């Protein structure tokens with residue numbers, strides 16, 4: 001059936017791939033030595049589109065891709081991407097055979113998992129490359145104690161269908177001004193790296209840096225960084241914005257077009273619950289985006305604004321599932337562009353502004369915008 005095009009509604013997100021490339025190139029310049037960049041494209045490229053983002057990052061010099069789930073890794077393979085991909089989370093041991101078949105690297109942090117997964121691997125394929133995950137203070141996944149690690153390494157020697165390729169850990173507070181906890185995690189990681197080195201010899205990849213670490217502590221990143229949020233041009237947290245060594249370029253913006261403009265008399269009510277009442281004669285416009293698109297209802301009760309003709313105008317009344325209303329200073333034609341996140345003329349509503357409004361972090365904003373909103377890719381380079 002060919003009658004369904006991807007979108008019939010004028011609501012979309014623009015993804016600027018040139019900005020992603022710029023952010024990757026700039027981060028590479030921060031390191032004294034040659035640094036491998038793993039572009040983290042989990043959760044559909046933080047809502048930007050995993051395949052397109054991955055291609056842009058690889059183009060700009062990333063050499064590795066990171067995802068959270070096996071299905072995310074397979075999506076990249078299905079799109080024809082052949083570069084190394086690491087699944088950062090745990091998968092079911094029986095699915096290790098699928099990873100091996102498609103040359104997908106896996107994160108391993110349990111001896112029992114390794115023993116179980118081994119049963120599903122095949123000598124027909126090359127050995128499964130694994131990255132050993134240690135917990136130095138994040139408290140999420142990873143091995144903690146020396147003894148646990150040593151017994152894991154002893155067992156690994158007997159599993160010829162797995163090959164240790166990497167070692168990594170993850171920081172809990174790399175995006176906070178106060179660095180003592182980060183330092184204690186780093187020191188513990190150094191100890192573990194020493195332990196592994198003396199028992200396995202040097203590994204091809206040792207990595208601990210997320211975006212915040214890569215940007216703030218470039219001399220503490222071993223030979224690979226896992227570059228996520230700042231590849232998309234977003235700051236890991238507001239409090240370290242002044243420590244970011246170059247100006248990040250935001251890749252995500254969100255737009256729609258007005259479908260109706262009406263003149264309201266004083267005292268007319270707008271939207272569900274009639275929570276907004278016009279105080280004078282007002283121009284009210286309807287915009288076809290709502291919480292069904294991931295444009296969270298709370299934007300409206302919390303001072304939400306959008307851009308129309310380069311001016312900030314308020315969201316009025318409750319956001320509905322598919323539509324919302326805004327108040328204009330003067331009438332504009334149906335079809336006029338509305339920017340919910342992004343730039344119009346010299347005004348900008350950033351992802352961070354939207355995050356502040358909702359009391360959350362930058363990471364969550366593009367992830368929230370659902371797949372009902374088509375992503376359009378901008379690439380001039």
Ligand SMILES: *Cc1c(COP(=O)(O)O)cnc(C)c1O
Pocket residue numbers: 040042088170209210211212226227228229230236
């Ligand atoms: C998501 C993730 C990253 C990327 O972190 P950013 O803060 O987005 O750069 C790195 N490592 C692991 C293990 C992750 O899960």
